[in-house]
Amino acid sequence: ATPTAIMVGSGKGAENGILIKTGEALETAHKIQTIVLDKTGTITEGKPRLIDLFAIDEEENFVLSIAASCEKMSEHPIAQAIVKGAEEKGTVLQNVESFTAIAGHGIKAFVEGKEVLIGNKKLMEEKGIDLSKGIQKFEEYAEGGKTPMFIAFDKRLIGVLAVADSPKKSSKEAIKMLKDLGIEVVMITGDNKKTAMAIAKEVGVDKVLAEVLPQDKANEVKKLQEGGRIVAMVGDGINDAPALAQADVGIAIGSGTDVAIESADIVLMRDDLLDVVKAIRLSKATIRNIK
Ligand code: ADP
Ligand code: MG
Secondary structure, three states: OOHHHOOOOOOHHHHHHEEEOHHHHHHHHHHOEEEEHHHHHHHOOOOEEEEEEEEEEOHHHHHHHHHHHHHOOOOOOHHHHHHHHHHOOOOOOOOEEEEEOOOEEEEEEEEEOOEEEEEEEHHHHOOOOOOOOHHHHHHHHHOOOOOOEEEOOOEEEEEEEEEOOOEOOOOHHHHHHHOOOEEEEEEEEEHHHHHHHHHHHHHOOOOOOOOOHHHHHHHHHHHHHHHOOOEEEEEEEEEHHHHHHHHOEEEEEEEEEEHHHOOOEEOOOOOHHHHHHHHHHHHHHHHHHOO
């Protein structure tokens, strides 16, 4: 495209809250064949709420108190949901002696000298926790599209927690429009396979990459690019930055983290997947004008 066409295209984008950083991005967007959407914060609101708690051989209050005390140390949105849920119930928090975040797995901490683990199945399996008393609840929560977590205290399973994060209002419509443009739509997430499948079904995504570790997201994009396919990635988190950089077109949600915004070629100021469709249309129009 000519520099003038690019300027006009970027200008129109900016008017609509779509910041296109390079001429190359504007020229590539209409060629996108596969689009990878991060789940949490991109397809969904990214504001999980604590909605279920199943206590095992302990009082509910005790389980919630241990969980919230430890999660208070974590910055993960899941952690914030658990802390807020506990605060709303007036739960008294306890002293936490040490805390470690285990990326893509959960957390480990100590309360009164006892080890606390909160996280997914992988974390519990690695630590040798017997899950038999909670696995059924865990699967039930996941099938409902909730994100379930186990909690173990002193190597003993004491509960299952579930947080829920709803899809944004326009996600389903935007995904349908992308599919109508002939684009393959893929959801990527660190979340549980069943949870991811349930959300995917709700918004009309057919292909799901779940239980992907933060450091592996870029590699999944690379795999989708094999054979020269043009792949776009849409994300909001620090986790997503390498994948945004790897993609042919990296698209960051403007309310996301600075790192994601820096790594992207296109930034959407409105928190809305419909603007991805708009950016592609803008690219098409720009190229058409100069041909
Ligand atoms: P994403 O941001 O894509 O959902 P993450 O890699 O951050 O994925 O997390 C993957 C999974 O690890 C979560 O779905 C959850 O099961 C577990 N996890 C991560 N952080 C925490 C935490 N602070 N407390 C409990 N579980 C966690
Ligand atoms: Mg995210």
